[in-house]
Amino acid sequence: MSLLSTHGLDAFYGDFQALYGVNVALEEGQCVALIGPNGAGKTTLLRALMGWVPVAEGMVLFDGHQIGGASPDRTVAMGIASVPEGRRLFPSLTVDENLIMGRESGRRGAWTLDGIYDLFPSLRGRRGHLGSGLSGGQQQMVAIGRALMANPRVLLVDELSLGLAPTVVNDIARALPRIRETGVSIMLVEQDVRRALSLSDYAYCILEGRINLQGPSGELEFGDIEKSFFGEAA
Ligand SMILES: Nc1ncnc2c1ncn2[C@@H]1O[C@H](COP(=O)(O)OP(=O)(O)OP(=O)(O)O)[C@@H](O)[C@H]1O
Ligand SMILES: [Mg+2]
Numbered sequence: 157m158s159l160l161s162t163h164g165l166d167a168f169y170g171d172f173q174a175l176y177g178v179n180v181a182l183e184e185g186q187c188v189a190l191i192g193p194n195g196a197g198k199t200t201l202l203r204a205l206m207g208w209v210p211v212a213e214g215m216v217l218f219d220g221h222q223i224g225g226a227s228p229d230r231t232v233a234m235g236i237a238s239v240p241e242g243r244r245l246f247p248s249l250t251v252d253e254n255l256i257m258g259r260e261s262g263r264r265g266a267w268t269l270d271g272i273y274d275l276f277p278s279l280r281g282r283r284g285h286l287g288s289g290l291s292g293g294q295q296q297m298v299a300i301g302r303a304l305m306a307n308p309r310v311l312l313v314d315e316l317s318l319g320l321a322p323t324v325v326n327d328i329a330r331a332l333p334r335i336r337e338t339g340v341s342i343m344l345v346e347q348d349v350r351r352a353l354s355l356s357d358y359a360y361c362i363l364e365g366r367i368n369l370q371g372p373s374g375e376l377e378f379g380d381i382e383k384s385f386f387g388e389a390a
Pocket of ligand 2: 198199200241314
């Protein structure tokens with residue numbers, strides 16, 4: 157049984173349907189990538205898993221329990237935490253305070269401020285700085301750290317590298333395997349297809365709210381993924 161899975165997941169914004177019968181699965185210990193062009197529905201899928209977008213009962217299963225329709229607080233308490241698109245730090249709180257906010261409604265577990273600073277050493281010297289004064293890369297580190305402070309079993313990351321300098325992206329990407337070693341499973345939205353494939357075990361390509369290509373990351377052809385962006389996937 158998968159740790160987290162969707163079953164014919166439909167999602168709507170008012171009358172607009174953003175996801176159509178999506179089936180994805182994340183196994184314990186795995187990293188799964190979601191790939192697709194702008195507007196495909198990647199963020200909507202993560203938001204549906206978190207409970208930010210309403211979904212019908214039975215469409216999301218977590219650890220054998222149906223959680224479709226659960227509130228975001230409830231999902232975090234059950235062990236799913238997210239790094240949202242745009243990072244959404246509290247600009248007037250310090251790095252320490254932003255990280256501590258992550259504990260709210262989370263689970264008890266091993267992550268501490270020290271653990272986060274070991275994962276992202278460049279943050280340690282900035283722990284008293286305000287969120288608003290951080291670079292994009294530092295903000296992303298704090299957003300990941302904040303999610304980990306909830307001691308999740310599943311980490312959802314929306315746009316790992318978007319808008320960040322290449323060197324800092326490497327620092328952040330290097331943290332993912334270390335996070336996985338602690339037993340956290342990861343679902344990742346990443347625009348850079350090669351990076352998405354290199355970080356993940358399995359990948360799903362989404363176009364216009366539907367999965368149109370999927371497979372083990374090591375077996376997917378870059379050219380096929382490009383075609384899937386234009387709806388030409390086999
Ligand atoms: N709050 C909203 N209200 C109405 N429609 C929305 C809303 N958020 C997203 N949509 C629409 O839902 C569809 C999927 O959007 P979504 O943000 O999930 O795509 P995405 O794959 O994350 O794109 P991007 O790569 O640009 O982040 C798009 O057509 C988008 O315009
Ligand atoms: Mg998005």
